[in-house]
Amino acid sequence: DTGVSQDPRHKITKRGQNVTFRCDPISEHNRLYWYRQTLGQGPEFLTYFQNEAQLEKSRLLSDRFSAERPKGSFSTLEIQRTEQGDSAMYLCASSILQGRSTYGYTFGSGTRLTVV
Amino acid sequence: AQSVSQHNHHVILSEAASLELGCNYSYGGTVNLFWYVQYPGQHLQLLLKYFSGDPLVKGIKGFEAEFIKSKFSFNLRKPSVQWSDTAEYFCAVNAGGTSYGKLTFGQGTILTVHP
Numbered sequence: 001d002t003g004v005s006q007d008p009r010h011k012i013t014k015r016g017q018n019v020t021f022r023c024d025p026i027s028e029h030n031r032l033y034w035y036r037q038t039l040g041q042g043p044e045f046l047t048y049f050q051n052e053a054q055l056e057k058s059r060l061l062s063d064r065f066s067a068e069r070p071k072g073s074f075s076t077l078e079i080q081r082t083e084q085g086d087s088a089m090y091l092c093a094s095s096i097l098q099g100r101s102t103y104g105y106t107f108g109s110g111t112r113l114t115v116v
Numbered sequence: 117a118q119s120v121s122q123h124n125h126h127v128i129l130s131e132a133a134s135l136e137l138g139c140n141y142s143y144g145g146t147v148n149l150f151w152y153v154q155y156p157g158q159h160l161q162l163l164l165k166y167f168s169g170d171p172l173v174k175g176i177k178g179f180e181a182e183f184i185k186s187k188f189s190f191n192l193r194k195p196s197v198q199w200s201d202t203a204e205y206f207c208a209v210n211a212g213g214t215s216y217g218k219l220t221f222g223q224g225t226i227l228t229v230h231p
Contacts, residue, residue, distance in 0.1 A: 004159075033219075042222050042223050043160070043221050045219065056218070097217075107152075108159060
């Protein structure tokens with residue numbers, strides 16, 4: 001499968017616990033994005049990497065959230081001290097920058113987080 | 117900041133009916149526009165996109181969209197829907213010239229097609 005992979009598909013955690021999600025982008029894609037989607041809403045941008053550099057973070061990304069992309073390959077999104085409001089689908093997407101244009105914007109299937 | 121508004125939350129049609137889903141965006145500059153579809157249990161898939169040129173864009177599965185710059189709109193159309201088109205549809209915008217391709221999505225429209 002040469003698409004964007006996310007792991008796990010589902011995560012149920014107790015409030016206050018830490019969780020970490022992983023995203024493996026399409027191998028040649030140098031851009032990686034995290035979005036969050038709640039029921040009845042479209043995806044909301046969280047953060048973006050170009051190679052290993054995190055270039056933008058949304059205000060939605062509180063200090064309990066941290067994302068990394070070591071070596072510019074896979075990425076992890078960690079949520080510390082989870083709250084019930086963090087329950088959502090977390091989506092990863094990747095794309096490639098060629099010149100000034102973005103190509104091949106592809107989404108993964110997402111990780112559904114439920115905080116109980 | 118850019119925003120995207122989709123007019124209908126839920127549309128119900130019978131097979132062979134024509135479809136038009138509305139999308140308006142607010143951003144004064146150049147934009148790139150997208151329609152994504154999410155079938156039940158599946159990931160977001162690109163239906164079509166507009167970057168420049170002909171404002172009438174054709175996508176996969178018989179879908180098309182028209183960019184009307186003066187109305188800040190990018191409505192999705194299909195002349196004859198099928199049961200398999202049942203899904204959620206999202207309009208998205210990327211501010212043109214933004215170097216990193218961040219997308220702003222609308223809230224989505226659920227389409228239910230009855231056989």
